[in-house]
Amino acid sequence: MNHPPLLADIRAAAERIRPYAHRTPALTCAALDRLAGARLFFKCENFQKVGAFKFRGACNTVMSLSPEEAARGVATHSSGNHAQALALAAKIRGIPAHIVMPRTSPAVKKAAVEGYGATITFCEPTLQAREEILAKVVEATGATFVHPYNDYRVIAGQGTAALELLEAVPELEIIMTPVGGGGLLSGTALTVSYLSPQTRVIAAEPAGADDACRSLQEGRILPSVNPKTIADGLLTSLGDKTFPIIQQHVERIVTVGEEAIIAAMRLVWERMKIVIEPSSAVPLAALWEKKLDVEGKRVGIILSGGNVDLGKLPWPG
């Protein structure tokens, strides 16, 4: 796919992943509504396969490969949710998945990827090493590289979460997502622009990793340099495919502090009784910090995932 996804592409992605992905619920919580002074609808991608929205994009991409491409497998570099998502999607299609992962990755993440039958190639924990090793793997295997976000097939897949949310909850005035590389945000923004153009798309980002916010202000992609945040899904820079979509369709990116992220995360666990990862809590943290006027509004929030080490929680134990 060599153009930003059209509505038909996002609908096709939804059809393609339907047999494999969960149609996740949109939950509400009276206590959080009272705190926010708004009506909040949480799209629970923490309940998605592999515990994150990433399965949508990975699955759409794997399922759209031609038989010839598929037979050679897929490859990516990631130690996070995208690695697991691609490994599972490949397993479902019955094709090889090659994951390049830093040696320093936590054992639990290695085990999860191996559990889906993927082949791991370890690399030094630098961007350069990662890209070099990946290039070698792709050359040796002929596998298709599936980027975690800077790929129109991935973007179309991520856009299916908003598609489901808009179908389940009418008349949303605002939809919020976190932003890292921009796959979820750009997919969401496209879906909303096609189906509910009056709905405002607003992203939230940790102040300690605010490259997307600054990129939008400067009008060019600024790299994410030494990001520092607990929201470890949001460390990456925007890509040349996600950025223009975000420029065109996203109203604003607000930044939030670490304390607000942790407070919002804990609030969701305590009040909604669901497990979300720090990255998921970033949009709610923006409401917590009163970065937006949502008084009386209907706000959709995409909770991006729920993969968190229960032995290392960010509050006193």
Added chain:
Amino acid sequence: MNHPPLLADIRAAAERIRPYAHRTPALTCAALDRLAGARLFFKCENFQKVGAFKFRGACNTVMSLSPEEAARGVATHSSGNHAQALALAAKIRGIPAHIVMPRTSPAVKKAAVEGYGATITFCEPTLQAREEILAKVVEATGATFVHPYNDYRVIAGQGTAALELLEAVPELEIIMTPVGGGGLLSGTALTVSYLSPQTRVIAAEPAGADDACRSLQEGRILPSVNPKTIADGLLTSLGDKTFPIIQQHVERIVTVGEEAIIAAMRLVWERMKIVIEPSSAVPLAALWEKKLDVEGKRVGIILSGGNVDLGKLPWPG
């Protein structure tokens, strides 16, 4: 109500609480199914109002009071989920709630009950002190005492969880609940006996608080003496209203160890991405310990609640 709830009573309870209680989802999890070798359906009462099934019984009782009774308010002794449930039900009906609570109760529990507008009377942390103070409160106010479980209106209310589960999930071969005082278990057993008599009702109990298991074996109510378990919702003894129902309609009560309870709790958090309290994990712990042959069976499990101190989790932090 002076007789064990009939099907009509449970259906009436369901109608009565419908405007106020959540119809909670029945969630499934492929990973847990694989581990158990069965098809598991989790009725998520951790998503219920106040975070526990207790709201069903308390709400049914409060909403069935005559206007004269209601005007005098309701009272109970509890520091747990029942106290919050009764306080919220009373707040909804706009009547007073008097809660007798040990001085030693955690501040967070006091705050929760006060947050619903209830009046707290503190007592020494003994059964005798609790009952004496409660009697005084009832005498002074004319409030209706609502027992946490040994009350047919409460039992009818708790039975509505199984009613919803049977409506949502056909052909369950087994339904499991934890057992403390037996309110949830007896209500579940009655509902199942009326609507799906071929479904086996099996309860699970911590080995460190196994009075219900021993009571069923001996044919009489044995008190819960010095119970010791992390499942702090299951410390109480059966009552003379819950016990005969359990004797008649429950096939078996299995006991489980503390390690299995903690492992099952963590498994649900990690795999299902939902927050449950230790008491909720007890039935799954029974499967974990292979106390039951569920191979290939369709098993409903009622997750009783999700109120847990996130700062004190039962695994290394």
